[in-house]
Structures are given as C-alpha cells and as structure tokens.
Amino acid sequence: MTIGEALKEEQKRLGLTSEAMAAGVITKGTYSKVVNGKLRLSSDLLVEILFKHNIDISDFFEMIKSTYMPKEKLIEEKLFSEMQQALNNHEVEKAEECLTKIKNQTSNKYLQQRAEITVAYLTNSTDKLSKNF
Known part of the structure; x- marks a missing residue:
C-alpha cells in the first residue's frame, strides 16, 4: 500500500x-x-x-x-516472526524448519545466530553451541 x-x-x-x-x-x-x-x-x-x-x-x-521496505528485509522480518512464534509455542520442529529457511533465504548472520540459539534452547543443547555464541 x-x-x-x-x-x-x-x-x-x-x-x-x-x-x-x-x-x-x-x-x-x-x-x-x-x-x-x-x-x-x-x-x-x-x-x-x-x-x-x-x-x-x-x-x-x-x-x-x-x-x-526492501524485499530482503521483509523476508527477514517474516522469518524472525516465525521463529519467535515457534519459540513462544515451544515448537521444536517448526523452529528447526525456520532455521533452515533462515540459512537458505537470508545472509543476515545475526538472524541466523539467533535462530541457532533458539533451536539449541528448545532442544536443550545450548552446551553444544560453539564458543562464538
């Protein structure tokens, strides 16, 4: 609009x-x-x-x-929202799917790291994250 x-x-x-x-x-x-x-x-x-x-x-x-808004930013915003919803609802599978989408559809490293942390949190594997986090 x-x-x-x-x-x-x-x-x-x-x-x-x-x-x-x-x-x-x-x-x-x-x-x-x-x-x-x-x-x-x-x-x-x-x-x-x-x-x-x-x-x-x-x-x-x-x-x-x-x-x-640039299309790339719209995609990032949509993916971030999907990841937030998965986190809020504790939906591991949805979060993992979203992480894959984020890795494939955006070059935003910050968003990718947030998604990785979210999946690690939901799968109780934060201890397996690299020292970069």
Whole structure:
C-alpha cells in the first residue's frame, strides 16, 4: 500500500472529507494528488497530517512497509516472526524448519545466530553451541 492509499484509508476510517484531512497542512488539491499517486508528500507534511488526526505513526508505517521496505528485509522480518512464534509455542520442529529457511533465504548472520540459539534452547543443547555464541 502506498502512502497515498494509506492516507485515503485512514481518512475513510476517521470519516473525514479530503478537505478536512488536508486542512491546515496542505491544500485539498495537493492532498488529492498525493492520495491518487500523482505527487509525493514530504515527510514533514506527512507527519503533520498524522499528528493532526491522532493517527498512530507505527500503525501507519506498518500499513505501508510492504511497498517501501526492501524485499530482503521483509523476508527477514517474516522469518524472525516465525521463529519467535515457534519459540513462544515451544515448537521444536517448526523452529528447526525456520532455521533452515533462515540459512537458505537470508545472509543476515545475526538472524541466523539467533535462530541457532533458539533451536539449541528448545532442544536443550545450548552446551553444544560453539564458543562464538
């Protein structure tokens, strides 16, 4: 989802007109161009709009991250989440599968080490980890 699409969605959620959404920050015409993907909005103006309408910045960026975040980072985030879920649920097999995916799909050494530690913890084999850990 683009920034413009997310703004439009928040506008609908809040029950505001485009004029009310933009008021005091940018013109209605500029806002229309932003939500229709014809104009980019500066980060300063975006933040002003979000704060003006009490839109949670974290939630907003969560809505748009699949469009703007590098694909490798999205994959890493998904794999990290899967590993966390396996740890929270004490699912050894799922954690081992996730470790394999992490080794095959990312070059992030930190993520790989965290996954190895998680599997070692779940299998009660932390004593077998190398001194690097």
